[in-house]
Amino acid sequence: MSPTPQWVKNLKPTPPQGTDLIQSERDKSKINVEKLSNFLFTKEVLERQDRVLAILQAEKVFDKSQNYFDGRVDKFKTALARAKRMRQLQVKHKWTQEEYLMANELVSEPGPYGLHASMYLTTLRGQGTPEQQKLFLEPAENYKAIGCYAQTELGHGSNVRGLETIATWNPEDKTFILHSPALTASKWWIGSLGRTANHAVVMAQLIIGGKPYGPHPFVCQIRDMKTHEPLEGIHVGDIGPKFGYNTMDNGFLLLNKVKIPHVNMLARFSSVDPETNKYVKPSSPSLIYGTLTWVRSTIVLQSGGVLARGVTIATRYASVRRQFSDRDAPADAGENQVLDYQMVQYRLLPLLAATFALHFTGKAMMGLYQDNQKRMNSDAGQASNTSRGAGPEETHSGSDLLADLHATSCGLKALGSTTAVDGLEMCRRACGGHGYSSFSGIGSWYADYLPTATWEGDNYMLTQQVARYLLKSARAVLKGDAPNNDTTRIFTTFLQKQDMGAAHDILGSDSDLVAAFAWRTSFLTFEALKHRDVEKNSWNSLLVDFWRLSTAHSQYLVVKNFYDVLQSESLRYELDSETIGVLHKLFRLYALDTLEKGASEFYSSSAVTVRQIQLARTKSVMKLLEEIRPHALRLVDAWHFPDWQLDSSLGRKDGKVYEDMFYRASELNPLNGLTIDPYPDNDVLVKRDETANFKSKL
Amino acid sequence: MSPTPQWVKNLKPTPPQGTDLIQSERDKSKINVEKLSNFLFTKEVLERQDRVLAILQAEKVFDKSQNYFDGRVDKFKTALARAKRMRQLQVKHKWTQEEYLMANELVSEPGPYGLHASMYLTTLRGQGTPEQQKLFLEPAENYKAIGCYAQTELGHGSNVRGLETIATWNPEDKTFILHSPALTASKWWIGSLGRTANHAVVMAQLIIGGKPYGPHPFVCQIRDMKTHEPLEGIHVGDIGPKFGYNTMDNGFLLLNKVKIPHVNMLARFSSVDPETNKYVKPSSPSLIYGTLTWVRSTIVLQSGGVLARGVTIATRYASVRRQFSDRDAPADAGENQVLDYQMVQYRLLPLLAATFALHFTGKAMMGLYQDNQKRMNSDAGQASNTSRGAGPEETHSGSDLLADLHATSCGLKALGSTTAVDGLEMCRRACGGHGYSSFSGIGSWYADYLPTATWEGDNYMLTQQVARYLLKSARAVLKGDAPNNDTTRIFTTFLQKQDMGAAHDILGSDSDLVAAFAWRTSFLTFEALKHRDVEKNSWNSLLVDFWRLSTAHSQYLVVKNFYDVLQSESLRYELDSETIGVLHKLFRLYALDTLEKGASEFYSSSAVTVRQIQLARTKSVMKLLEEIRPHALRLVDAWHFPDWQLDSSLGRKDGKVYEDMFYRASELNPLNGLTIDPYPDNDVLVKRDETANFKSKL
Missing domain, CATH: 2.40.110.10 (Butyryl-CoA Dehydrogenase, subunit A, domain 2)
Structure with a gap:
């Protein structure tokens, strides 16, 4: 590449500058970003991130500037060099497992020691x-x-x-x-x-x-x-x-x-x-059963953060990018900030809500899993101490909880990773043409994450396990010998109220909104049970029903977990009322948008009326989009991704989108070291300039 | 890479072999593949394909074996060499524009002369x-x-x-x-x-x-x-x-x-x-207007073929791949052919139906465009001959048709490319883990096609143009001064019958099924019109409504075009009744599956009842999947993709999936020329073996 001429170096983007736009966007909200970050991750984790980040950034091998340009062989070589250095740093700094994992997260690429270390x-x-x-x-x-x-x-x-x-x-x-x-x-x-x-x-x-x-x-x-x-x-x-x-x-x-x-x-x-x-x-085969549950719970927790990277990039870019004038605006009005378009809000903000919903759900899952592990360990201890002395009821309840956790983790793994995968691609497209550039930072992240929808249980296959568990629970409820857990409780409620109808006040009451999701799960479960046990349909002929059922159930769990967090004391202790108010709106947006997209299951189960669903969309969802919009930028800031981790021109925290795009293309791109002969009849194809300033040509 | 040992060369896949499985799959149907191919493309085009393919395959520069391995710089160099050779061949063989385009389609990668030549x-x-x-x-x-x-x-x-x-x-x-x-x-x-x-x-x-x-x-x-x-x-x-x-x-x-x-x-x-x-x-600015319409119509036509590549690959692999036993089968039963799973059929077969639906729609669009161009040219000729002598009515009708075509092409471009993009990714995932390998041939094809959803009008932006046109037409119908075209006819029908209700017999009558789609479009148009003209809502607050409206309208057009082809004489002349019967099932599958996925708009517009939609899914769609399944392989064969074009291990016509995957990994993969030092404390990272048989190591 020939050196950049001075007149190019003097050029700036047309005002208003990205830095100003993104600052004025931040000024629209009073959400306390730091407190919200601490609530999401804890202060300890964020300090760990700062500490590890500083170490990595000081190492030349972790320089990311050629990541998007390298071919397969070079990618692999660099990744191996990084894996080795990472191991050296782990020894040198006596990193804990958490610190080592944090370093890997910040580098954000799978490495050749990956399967060794895990x-x-x-x-x-x-x-x-x-x-x-x-x-x-x-x-x-x-x-x-x-x-x-x-x-x-x-x-x-x-x-x-x-x-x-x-x-x-x-x-x-x-x-x-x-x-x-x-x-x-x-x-x-x-x-x-x-x-x-x-x-x-x-x-x-x-x-x-x-x-x-x-x-x-x-x-x-x-x-x-x-x-x-x-x-x-x-x-x-x-x-x-x-x-x-x-x-x-x-x-x-x-x-x-x-x-x-x-x-x-x-x-x-x-x-x-x-x-x-x-x-x-x-x-003890059930211990392996437990490991899979652990792996899947981790995937659920990560899915929120995975998606949040895309949402962060797309939201920041939509704050800086302006395109077209509003049709209703006067002719001399400037171009609109893209985040002001209803269609953009409709694509991005429900995903923003989903990041929080999945994060809270994942945290709850991990908590349940750890509680159950402790309990089973103490049960096992007791059992061996007393030589089969543990009562059958306790053992029963421990393994029931594990079965519930196992099924829950299967369904949520499928829902969480599908939501993240599809959501990332939606974020990429919401960035318009530039979303397709590697410098957007979304494409490679998406491509690396994609197999999560297939491994640790294919997302479609897993839904069968959820359905099997729900059918088994429903049979137990009908027989009257069901364990007492959330699943059997919602089934019991459904059976009691089924004849009266539901009449959930989804527009007025949060708990009714959660109950509408529970109702849909229950309805679909007993429908599927009828198909299988009464009508004796083949398993294969019910796979689509099972997939719908699993999705419905998992959506119920996500809505319920988000709702539970809003009721929690720690929330009220750590966050101010404005932030809590915005989180509450995100909860309602996630729930109502999900409900509207699965409308036909909600009305055919009589969980809600057709009229309610119409109102949910035309009034509630659209109003929530407007209300959340001014807080969008601070909400993504709370996810606390360092620029170094995102490695995205579009997602820069300071809004210098165009400067960064241009710099990478003009200064870092090795293809510009080639001068070619453009004419079809000449044999000599290209000449490569091995020096930074290329002069040669053939 | 060390040379492949003899014991490896002796290994075969476990029986039944892919070649046998795919042959027995072909034997399940009596569809005449050749006739169907001719009907889709004409014999002339298929012969052109054979002729051009033979020329390309004989040229070393078009050898595809390193395509999936090359990094950016090498990819570009090779692509430039190919572009040059392509131009030389064009001159040498006196290729027509059609032949040159066919050659580019077969090579299937964008080339550096691309924007020059277009x-x-x-x-x-x-x-x-x-x-x-x-x-x-x-x-x-x-x-x-x-x-x-x-x-x-x-x-x-x-x-x-x-x-x-x-x-x-x-x-x-x-x-x-x-x-x-x-x-x-x-x-x-x-x-x-x-x-x-x-x-x-x-x-x-x-x-x-x-x-x-x-x-x-x-x-x-x-x-x-x-x-x-x-x-x-x-x-x-x-x-x-x-x-x-x-x-x-x-x-x-x-x-x-x-x-x-x-x-x-x-x-x-x-x-x-x-x-x-x-x-x-x-x-004459309207000529440019016409060019955009032409470009978008081309995208509609291509979208069927683009998606068909993914469907071909996924369907062939699902015929060869076996995974898990059926839950209802006896314990000693072998593993199931993946195409037998209802969930796989539910994912793939509606996409197979969509390939035909989009292809027919694109062809109809191109036809309409060409008719209109001829007409406008003759109008223009007449106008200049008679010096403003052409009656205002004729000019009016010509430009009305162009406005209709313009709006139609916008909406269908958005629907067609979105269907192809999302469908390709669904095909890739339906291939399970191997879908993620570059050798699946879907990933790179998807990645190259992806910008089509953004360029020539972003798919979301375009929907505004469709809505604007539909609102304008609806206003004209209400005023009584509307031109007579399909759009105004369906609006008029809707207004006449609105009070009586629709009562479309979607399960029994094909024309009622089409009419239900027309009804939905009309309902959504007049709803949007009320929001805009009566309630005076801002344009921005209606963008989501407009997007829904445009999608609904475009789906109506696709359903209608597929229906029209089934009524056509050429179909009856060229195809036997068995093939026509299967095409008819594909039409119903596309329509009913689309209807079911947009259920809430169909019932809230009273186009159909809730009960009908439930039956559409649980009975009709599921039955159609079963009925189409034995014909799936021959239907994708009719798309007539040469293996050389697909460049896919999973999509090989002969079913030799595993042999091909293994060959590419073991024999073609340059990463296997590296021997590395695996230990973190050693400085020397890797050594590259430049010869085919690598012996060196550090």
Whole structure:
């Protein structure tokens, strides 16, 4: 690129400047941003963010200026360098797990140590015996061995029971033989496997004496510890580029009769007795059940923050950007601030409401999960102390709560990640043409987050689990032997009032608004139950009904959780009444907008009348948009994203949108180092200028 | 990458093989694929496709095997080499415009000559005088000059009147001075400008004697014809990477008082008289109006085909992929073909129906446009022959039709491209985890197509134009002075029957189904009219209503066009009754599914009853899914995409999904040429193996 001429350097955007526009936008609201941030995240977490951010920004390897330009190979190299440095910093600063995770969040890209630091270590900790932990976990924790978790196969995604990789117990020399019997058995999508890991936990079908015992975890070394070359009988590599996530080396792995010792089968829950050659059954499968619930609850909590990045960028840009004059305005009026357009508000502000709704719901889920873990641990302790002395009722109630949490986490994972994914794309489009530029910062974030809708349970598949649980609860309520929890309580209420009708005052009463959502869930559940149990319809013929039911139920939970936060004492203690008032409006916007979009289920269940729904849209929602609009910018500020994290021209906190777009294009873009020959008949295609100031040309 | 060992080469997927599955899927239907293809595209077009495909496939530069791996710079270099070769082939084979466009469609990536070959040449042809065409068009047509069309600016997208670049007439030396007065005046997003073009048509505000005359087109040379360096006073470059479209060099351009001669203002419609220094007014602005209509009609037609690529890939993969057993099936049953799942059918088959619906609608639009152009040309001819002799009625009806077409094209452009964009992403997700791999072929196609939702009129902005037209028509109907066209006819019917109610038999009668859509449009139009004219609501407060109205109206048009095709004689002549029967089911699926998803508007307008909508979903739609499912594969086959065009592992016509995924990852993936050092404390990061068989390591 030729150097930028002085006359270009002198140019500024046409006034009003973005900095002024965004400041006057902030002046429209009195929300105390700092207090709201503290309420959302706690002061401790925000201080941690500042501390870790300062460390990262001082490191050259974390400089983000070439992120949007690099191709796959360079992306990966840089990501690996960053992962290494991150590990060094973790050691140097004695970072806690929270600090390490915070650093990763700020860097905001998946890294090649990702699956080592999460699934490999977690699996060894959770499923290894003390002997195995000494052998495998210790070197892994010290990064002397780098591992991954190899479950999914080329021919099998979600269905673990369908895995084809086999581990055959060889009684003669007390080893397992890991083998991929077909091409479809190739491990696939395995994070950190492609180029990085030298170990893998391989999920394989255990075979003893010709009999299958289902999938089990085996530790397998796959690459030489010195040369990093694949070991004999192992074919391993990266699976190629993806829509996003290209800083990660998702890999494939084929095993050709690879022998591993007995100690490599992770044996905390089940094992093979090397003396008798017999299978030892798992002791407590429900703990694994718990891990999945934990992972999904995390996804729910994150979904609010994931979406909030897009909403922050789009809202800030809509405050700076002006386009067209108002049709009703006088001819000489300037162009309108984009955030003033009703259509833009209608697209962005319900998403803004959703960020808070999902955040509060995720926090509540994590709380419930932790309470239940404590309770189960103390139950388990009591049980072992008294030798089966715990009453059946207590055990029952503990596992009931876990079943409820499990189903809840499935449905909310699907709703939360779908809302975030679709919402991010809506934010990108709300930025108009510039939303398509990489410098918007939304596209790559969206592309990296996208698989969340598919992994840890495909969002459509998961809805079946929710429906199964709701049907089971409804049957129990009808039989009269249901546990007492929120789900069975709303079903009972529905059955009691069903004949009288509902008459929820959704426009006047918050609790009625929540109750209308509960009513819809209950109605859809008993409808589905009738289809399945009375009309004996096939499971497959009800999948669309189940998907609707799960979505309805999850929306009820989000609305209810938001409502509960508004009733909480901590809210009143930490926030002033103006901020609480705006949060209340966000609650109503989320609920009424969701209700209106699912209108036909609400009226056909008689939860509300057709007239009420019409009023909800034409009056309430539109009025709420107007009322929330002046607070929008401060509300996104409260999410507290550093500019460094967002890495977005459009989402800059200071409003210098156009300066930043131009700087990145004109000063950072390596394509401008090419001078080409434009004529079709000339053979010489391009010449690359390797220096910053390019002069050469061919 | 180490060479693939023999034991890996021996591996096959677990049976049943994809080839067998996809063949047995094809055997389920008797649709005559060839006849249906001919009906969709004509035999002539399909033969053209074969002919051009054979030429392209024989050229090394069009080899696609590295497309998914290349970074931005390499992508662009390759795309430029391809553009050059394409031009050479065009000359060599004396390709017609249709053949050249077909070649571009098959290559399926935007190329650096794109805006030269379209907008630059078109603008010179349409807006240049004969003298200007000799001067600028001739060298451009021979690729001696390469141009682009520079309208959009950094601070101004859709709003042409807000452009900041100025062209000041200098009476002293009879020149224009092109100037960018601010950073936001920088031209931005200009295709082919970044690295390729040496000329641009610059849209700039014309200033004569200090007075502004609005935006006009000026030809400006921007780079040296030999060195390709930017000329004095010009700062030009590529705007950087985007979410997609990275084979194209969208550029920026700043002009510092650049002087161009008088002849460089394109003067066919308006000009500056160099003697009097006076502005000469445009003669026929409606021709430009017509061009936009043409562009949008093309987008409507293409939207069916764009979506069909995703549907083809997802449907083929869903025929090969098996996942989980049916819950109601016996325990030893194998895994289910994914296409058998109701939820998958519910996601894919309405999109399959939409591909046909949009294709037929686009074709009808193009037909109407061409009829109208002929008519206007003959009117114009008559008018000039008889010197204002054409009756006012005829002129009125010609321009009325154009106004109708304009509004129709706006609404359908928005609906068609939104359907295609959202549908492609739904197809990608329906492919599960593998949909995220670049080898699915959907992601990059989606990313490249995405801007269509924003350009040629943002899909949300456009809906205002539709609403404005419908309100105007409704006012005319109420006044009694409306032209006789389809829009005014459905309004008249609505007003006549409004009091009696509608009672459309959507489940029994096709024409009633179409009428229900017409009814909804009419209802929403008169509602909006009341809000605007009676209640005097602001335009801005009605934008959401207008967006709903436009969508409703466009859906009516699509349903109606599909219906009309089913009534046509050519259909009965070209297709057998089984195929017609399946097309009829697709029509009903598209209409009923659309109706059900917009349920609340249909019942609140009294177009149908609540009970009918419930039946539409639970009975009709679900039954149609079952009935269409066996024909799905042949229906996508009829779209006739060569494998070379799709470039998709999942969408292979022969069903060899897993072999192809594995081959691309294991044999083509350059990341596997890197061996890394996995340990965090080692400085040396990676070593790249430049040979195919990598041995080195650090």
